[in-house]
Amino acid sequence: MARVYNWQIGREMSYWYPEARPRRQFAAVFDINKCIACQTCTLACKTTWTSGKGQEYMLWNNVETKPYGSYPLAYDVKLLELLGGQEWDGNRYAGRTLFEAAPAGERVLGWHPTGEDYAFPNAGEDDCAGQVDHGEFFALPHARWFFYLARICNHCTYPACLASCPRGSIYKRPEDGIVLVDQGRCRGYQECVKGCPYKKVFYNPLTGTSEKCIACFPKIEQGIQPQCFVNCIGKIRLAGWISTPDKARPDNPIDYLVHIRKVALPLFPQFGLEPNVYYIPPVHAPDAFNRQLFGAGAPQAVRTYREAARDADLAGLLCLFGSTEMVVARFRRQGEIIIGADEKGAEVVRVPLREPVVVRPARDPHTQIVRINCP
Amino acid sequence: MSTRCYWLAGFLLVAAGCSRGPKLVNEVVAVETTRLPEGPRDRTWRDAPEHRAALLVQDLVEPRLMAPSTPEVAVRALTNGAEIVFRLEWPDAGADDMPGPARMVDACAVQLPETIEPDLPDPQMGQEGRLVEIAYWRADWQAWVNGRGDTIRDLYPNASIDHYPFQAKPLEPGSAAARELERLYSPALAAGNLRAGPRKTPVESLIATGPGTLSSAATQNATGQGVFEKGRWSVVIRRPLPKGLGRDQRTHVAFAVWQGSNQEAGARKMRTGWIPLVRRAGS
Numbered sequence: 001m002a003r004v005y006n007w008q009i010g011r012e013m014s015y016w017y018p019e020a021r022p023r024r025q026f027a028a029v030f031d032i033n034k035c036i037a038c039q040t041c042t043l044a045c046k047t048t049w050t051s052g053k054g055q056e057y058m059l060w061n062n063v064e065t066k067p068y069g070s071y072p073l074a075y076d077v078k079l080l081e082l083l084g085g086q087e088w089d090g091n092r093y094a095g096r097t098l099f100e101a102a103p104a105g106e107r108v109l110g111w112h113p114t115g116e117d118y119a120f121p122n123a124g125e126d127d128c129a130g131q132v133d134h135g136e137f138f139a140l141p142h143a144r145w146f147f148y149l150a151r152i153c154n155h156c157t158y159p160a161c162l163a164s165c166p167r168g169s170i171y172k173r174p175e176d177g178i179v180l181v182d183q184g185r186c187r188g189y190q191e192c193v194k195g196c197p198y199k200k201v202f203y204n205p206l207t208g209t210s211e212k213c214i215a216c217f218p219k220i221e222q223g224i225q226p227q228c229f230v231n232c233i234g235k236i237r238l239a240g241w242i243s244t245p246d247k248a249r250p251d252n253p254i255d256y257l258v259h260i261r262k263v264a265l266p267l268f269p270q271f272g273l274e275p276n277v278y279y280i281p282p283v284h285a286p287d288a289f290n291r292q293l294f295g296a297g298a299p300q301a302v303r304t305y306r307e308a309a310r311d312a313d314l315a316g317l318l319c320l321f322g323s324t325e326m327v328v329a330r331f332r333r334q335g336e337i338i339i340g341a342d343e344k345g346a347e348v349v350r351v352p353l354r355e356p357v358v359v360r361p362a363r364d365p366h367t368q369i370v371r372i373n374c375p
Numbered sequence: 376m377s378t379r380c381y382w383l384a385g386f387l388l389v390a391a392g393c394s395r396g397p398k399l400v401n402e403v404v405a406v407e408t409t410r411l412p413e414g415p416r417d418r419t420w421r422d423a424p425e426h427r428a429a430l431l432v433q434d435l436v437e438p439r440l441m442a443p444s445t446p447e448v449a450v451r452a453l454t455n456g457a458e459i460v461f462r463l464e465w466p467d468a469g470a471d472d473m474p475g476p477a478r479m480v481d482a483c484a485v486q487l488p489e490t491i492e493p494d495l496p497d498p499q500m501g502q503e504g505r506l507v508e509i510a511y512w513r514a515d516w517q518a519w520v521n522g523r524g525d526t527i528r529d530l531y532p533n534a535s536i537d538h539y540p541f542q543a544k545p546l547e548p549g550s551a552a553a554r555e556l557e558r559l560y561s562p563a564l565a566a567g568n569l570r571a572g573p574r575k576t577p578v579e580s581l582i583a584t585g586p587g588t589l590s591s592a593a594t595q596n597a598t599g600q601g602v603f604e605k606g607r608w609s610v611v612i613r614r615p616l617p618k619g620l621g622r623d624q625r626t627h628v629a630f631a632v633w634q635g636s637n638q639e640a641g642a643r644k645m646r647t648g649w650i651p652l653v654r655r656a657g658s
């Protein structure tokens with residue numbers, strides 16, 4: 001094992017391979033507070049990439065209703081329990097990562113979902129909403145709250161899938177940090193399925209190889225955001241590029257949200273993979289739960305987000321989510337207008353900080369009919 | 376085991392003792408024959424002595440197999456001077472031939488050095504610059520060859536499927552365009568990965584130069600057949616005779632067995648070291 005630096009846990013850690021960051025890293029921010037669980041993202045992905053034989057059960061993108069929903073079943077709590085206590089010492093993670101907790105003979109601490117674990121996507125979704133036909137299955141031991149957690153592969157800086165593969169069939173592209181399973185080389189040992197804590201590699205029993213989210217790399221290569229981003233009804237997603245904290249640029253939307261405003265946080269940073277999908281935590285979930293999912297910075301991120309209405313730069317940047325098909329690599333604000341640009345600074349989109357609202361009288365005096373006003 | 380079972384086992388042992396058991400040898404002997412057997416039940420196998428190779432856990436590279444499973448593999452071999460056929464037999468509580476998430480399948484392999492030489496490559500998949508040839512059989516490939524379909528319902532009978540794009544109009548069912556679209560939605564097939572099914576033979580020819588380097592051989596020249604009966608796999612693997620292996624000459628061979636029910640796949644396996652392999656005249 002090599003020693004590598006993981007900024008998300010504020011320390012060095014052990015990893016199977018030496019640190020080799022890509023020239024640039026694909027990253028995303030998901031604003032959990034805006035997701036409506038319509039699953040349009042799930043279907044956009046499904047119809048594009050996983051409509052083949054052997055892919056029937058695969059959801060490279062899934063949206064689960066927390067605290068109970070999950071896919072595969074209990075993927076998160078099973079591993080949290082296996083890992084044991086996960087203490088933070090300020091912003092430094094004091095517990096063990098999945099690489100450090102690997103049992104003898106293993107490369108990563110993991111577990112292997114069975115067919116049944118994939119058979120109940122999002123089981124428990126209704127219980128936390130309090131709307132179960134014929135009554136609830138169990139009494140909640142806490143006040144009622146829930147939120148929707150949309151998940152794709154995190155294209156981790158230290159992927160557990162890649163570390164688990166004994167034959168190097170998984171690689172991280174140096175040009176964009178996208179993590180791929182080489183379909184010509186994979187032999188279907190399923191070590192990656194067992195190793196990925198987010199369970200974002202899936203075994204195809206008909207081709208006999210493991211498959212995963214490819215971050216729509218053919219689109220990314222053309223500067224276009226992936227399918228689950230551009231089809232998102234709630235406009236919760238923004239794709240881009242993340243720098244390491246020491247190189248953070250204030251005009252890079254991802255850097256700004258993650259490093260500068262610290263309002264977007266990785267999912268389960270304590271696992272040690274340095275995942276590159278960042279979440280604006282849900283404002284209605286208890287701090288303790290948010291801390292477990294998003295690390296020590298979660299309560300502060302919620303406070304920052306709640307203040308966004310009085311913060312033109314932050315609110316403006318949030319307005320860029322879902323505003324264009326193109327990857328927005330730079331942004332700037334001109335008064336009430338937010339401008340998104342590509343890496344060379346060429347403008348790709350501009351949006352107003354406040355959408356103009358027009359309220360028309362219900363009865364049109366000209367045509368003498370009653371109209372319905374839609375926002 | 377109940378008392379009655381002991382009685383039964385004792386009776387079976389006596390009965391087995393009455394019939395002629397296989398001739399046991401301490402190396403693998405490939406006996407010359409004019410007709411190579413197609414399957415493991417062929418009578419020709421009676422002419423070949425048996426070598427019982429103790430299996431070791433693969434505990435040299437991660438991920439390892441931490442506890443031993445299959446104890447030994449019984450091996451016989453026959454050759455017609457051009458090809459060599461091995462028969463591997465090992466006990467297994469049940470046949471695991473249904474692939475799926477966390478569903479591993481039974482498998483076995485035969486490994487030979489690329490060339491006959493006294494200084495052998497590393498028995499663990501060869502080493503850099505020292506290639507080994509591997510013929511690998513899998514139970515799910517065997518099931519395909521035996522006629523199992525290649526749809527998800529053949530593996531999960533209750534699976535429900537809305538629709539596949541390659542079965543949608545205006546594509547004609549079974550047309551070249553429909554087949555091409557189906558192939559594109561099977562990434563491993565589209566990438567030309569020989570590991571991907573459905574396969575026409577249950578054996579793949581592979582080469583390796585060390586752990587993690589296994590790849591398909593340029594020439595696919597191995598075939599075989601496996602049968603599961605009475606708690607035992609019998610698998611024949613047929614491949615070209617190692618170049619230069621004349622009568623009474625020796626090379627080496629190694630074997631590996633994977634128990635699907637024990638989550639064995641890839642590096643998690645039981646294996647042997649190099650075992651001498653000699654070619655002898657038939658009687």
Ligand code: SF4
Pocket residue numbers: 152153154155156159160161162179195196197198199200201212273
């Ligand atoms: S989320 Fe899982 S599949 Fe994706 S890169 Fe990380 S470890 Fe690999």
Ligand code: SF4
Pocket residue numbers: 034035036037038039040041042063148150231232233234235236
């Ligand atoms: S499309 Fe957007 S809003 Fe709908 S479920 Fe997916 S992430 Fe949530």
